[in-house]
Amino acid sequence: MQPIQANDVQNALDQLIGKDLYLHLETTNGAYANHNNESVLTVNAYIRNGKVTPLSGKIMGIGPFRVGLKIELGWIYAEGLTHWEIDSEGRLLLAGHDQEGRLAVALQLSSSPFDV
Numbered sequence: 001m002q003p004i005q006a007n008d009v010q011n012a013l014d015q016l017i018g019k020d021l022y023l024h025l026e027t028t029n030g031a032y033a034n035h036n037n038e039s040v041l042t043v044n045a046y047i048r049n050g051k052v053t054p055l056s057g058k059i060m061g062i063g064p065f066r067v068g069l070k071i072e073l074g075w076i077y078a079e080g081l082t083h084w085e086i087d088s089e090g091r092l093l094l095a096g097h098d099q100e101g102r103l104a105v106a107l108q109l110s111s112s113p114f115d116v
Helices: 006-016 030-036
Strands: 021-028 044-052 056-060 065-071 074-081 083-086 092-097 103-110
Touching: 006 056, 006 065, 006 083, 006 092, 021 074, 074 103
Parallel strands: none
Antiparallel strands: 021 044, 021 103, 056 065, 065 074, 074 092, 083 092, 092 103
16 A cells, blocks of 8 residues: 555545445554553444445545545545555555554445455
8 A cells, every 4th residue: 555645546536436336444443452551442333345326525634634425325434544555456445554554444445345
């Protein structure tokens, strides 16, 4: 993955508008948060292979970035994104890593289901 260049990610998002896609969205501070300090609440949100058809998509911020996808009945939103790539299968992969390189957030879009 490479550091986000907002214009490149926006161009990739624009190519996905109106397409039926599979969504992977994950946020976590991981077990390492509680492992290092028992008073820290471990949190996580996860969805894999949710079907969405974005009506619009936008990347905002100066880094870390946030991406919002407008869908028919609302919004999908991820904040704290730092890196991105389009992989060999044409999937848009966005991730946010903390100062130590650990994954904190992932937003991925694909025209075919992700492995389960």
